[in-house]
Each structure stands twice: as structure tokens, then as C-alpha cells.
Amino acid sequence: MRTKIVLLAAALAATHGLASFAAVGIPGEWQHWQAEVEINNLASRQRGARNFVAYCSGCHSVKYLRYSRLAKDLDISTEQLEQFLLPPGAKASDYMTTSMPAADAATWFGIAPPDLSLITRSKGADHVYRFMKTFYVDPSTPSGVNNLALEGTAMPHVLASLQGLQTAVFRNEEHRGEGGKPVTVKAWEKFQLDVPGTLSEAEYDLFVGDLINFLQYAGEPAQVTRQKLGVWVVLFLLVFTSLAYFLKREYWRDVR
Numbered sequence: 001m002r003t004k005i006v007l008l009a010a011a012l013a014a015t016h017g018l019a020s021f022a023a024v025g026i027p028g029e030w031q032h033w034q035a036e037v038e039i040n041n042l043a044s045r046q047r048g049a050r051n052f053v054a055y056c057s058g059c060h061s062v063k064y065l066r067y068s069r070l071a072k073d074l075d076i077s078t079e080q081l082e083q084f085l086l087p088p089g090a091k092a093s094d095y096m097t098t099s100m101p102a103a104d105a106a107t108w109f110g111i112a113p114p115d116l117s118l119i120t121r122s123k124g125a126d127h128v129y130r131f132m133k134t135f136y137v138d139p140s141t142p143s144g145v146n147n148l149a150l151e152g153t154a155m156p157h158v159l160a161s162l163q164g165l166q167t168a169v170f171r172n173e174e175h176r177g178e179g180g181k182p183v184t185v186k187a188w189e190k191f192q193l194d195v196p197g198t199l200s201e202a203e204y205d206l207f208v209g210d211l212i213n214f215l216q217y218a219g220e221p222a223q224v225t226r227q228k229l230g231v232w233v234v235l236f237l238l239v240f241t242s243l244a245y246f247l248k249r250e251y252w253r254d255v256r
């Protein structure tokens with residue numbers, strides 16, 4: 001019995017631990033940078049929603065989420081919703097669509113900005129984190145920036161005023177190609193901050209983290225409730241198991 005409880009407690013701890021995993025970035029290797037997802041951090045999700053509306057919703061929709069649902073889940077009052085989040089003319093029951101017509105967007109950027117409802121589920125939170133962190137100056141592109149995580153991206157660096165503008169320093173690496181022929185590959189070495197933004201690197205990390213927590217929530221609005229409910233379900237099962245066990249002992253005492 002005791003082992004059973006220990007096992008269940010371990011399972012409980014494990015599922016709960018999944019809710020927030022810490023960042024373990026390897027310096028110098030952007031491919032290994034990881035987002036610090038804290039889905040239970042309400043304040044972070046609130047900031048993320050505000051920042052999304054301020055910086056992203058001009059181009060991107062989160063079309064499966066209604067403003068009213070967002071307000072309810074994120075503990076945002078009707079007054080705050082109307083004052084800070086609702087676009088002019090929109091109702092609380094509206095979905096979070098973008099005001100930019102897709103056809104115009106495709107003409108302006110060459111590709112329409114995707115709906116971001118499921119982006120952290122389809123490409124992963126870490127990818128979004130690397131994407132938001134690795135814009136660098138590249139005069140050969142129409143927007144003047146390029147991106148390590150999405151080479152040749154059509155998205156301009158909309159957070160440049162916050163992060164600043166960085167150039168990428170590359171080095172040439174020799175690799176063995178087909179048939180053992182040496183090929184030179186351009187490998188990223190580091191970023192160099194040319195124009196500082198209004199945020200420090202740590203503050204920018206937090207800013208991006210808030211956005212990711214919001215997007216992670218938007219990908220499955222019920223997940224926070226689900227996780228909280230899950231804890232109660234496991235607790236109930238624990239209590240029920242012990243009750244059933246004692247009941248069984250009580251019955252079998254008479255049989256023996």
C-alpha cells in the first residue's frame with residue numbers, strides 16, 4: 001500500500017512538473033536555446049496577451065480564441081478588456097482576428113502572416129523563442145533583417161525597438177561533403193548588438209517569454225483548468241484507494 005501511495009505521489013509530481021520546465025540554453029548554440037514555459041503563471045499570460053495585442057495582432061490572428069474567453073481565463077475585467085485589448089468596434093464575443101486582409105498581407109509581405117493559434121503546438125515553443133531572438137541585420141532582404149530560425153523570413157523585426165538591432169557574426173567551417181569533397185559551411189558564431197533597444201537582454205527574454213506563455217495558452221485554452229483538475233482527480237483517487245483498502249480489510253476480517 002505504501003509503495004502504491006509513493007508511486008502515485010511520484011506520478012503526480014511528474015505530471016505537475018511538466019507544467020513548467022526550466023531553460024537550459026547552451027551558450028553560443030542558438031539551436032539549443034529553449035523557451036521557459038510557465039503556463040501556470042497568470043501574470044505572465046496577462047502581459048503576453050497585452051503585448052500580443054500591441055505588437056502582433058496587427059498582422060496575426062488567434063482566430064479560435066474569443067476575447068470574452070480570454071478575459072474569463074486570464075482574470076481580466078470587462079473594463080480592462082475594453083480599455084486595453086478590444087480593437088475599436090469589436091465586441092467581447094468576437095474572435096481575435098486581425099484587421100489586415102489576407103490578400104493585402106500576401107501582396108505586402110509575399111506571404112500572409114500565419115494564424116498563431118497553434119504555432120507553439122505545430123512548431124514548438126522553443127522554435128518561437130529562437131525565432132523571436134535571432135533576427136539580425138541583413139541589407140539584402142526587403143525588410144532589412146534576416147532570421148536564423150527562419151532563413152529569409154518575410155516578417156520584419158517588429159520588436160527591434162525593444163531588442164535593438166544585432167548583426168550576426170559567421171565563421172566558415174569545413175565539412176566533408178558528398179564523395180569526401182570538402183565544402184565550406186557558414187556557421188553562426190555570435191550576435192553583436194549594434195543599436196541597443198529599450199530593453200536589456202534579460203528584459204527582452206522575459207518579454208518574449210510572456211508572449212510564448214500567452215501563445216501556449218491560446219493553443220489550448222483549457223489546459224490550465226485541465227492541469228488543476230488533474231491534481232484533484234489524482235488526490236481523489238488516492239483517498240478513494242485507501243478507503244477501498246480499509247473497507248476490504250474490514251470485510252475480509254469477518255470472512256476469515
Ligand code: HEC
Nearest residue numbers: 055056058059109111112113114119128150153154155158
Ligand atoms: C508587420 C506584420 C507582422 C507583425 C506585426 C508580426 N508578424 Fe509575425 N509574421 C509576419 C509574416 C509576414 C510572417 C510569415 C513569415 C514567413 O513565413 O517568412 C510571420 C510569421 C510569424 C511566425 C511563424 C514563424 C515560422 O517559423 O513559421 C511567428 C511565430 C510570428 N510571426 C510571431 C510574431 C509575433 C510573436 C509577433 C508580435 C511580437 C509578430 N509575429 C508580429 C508578419 C508580422
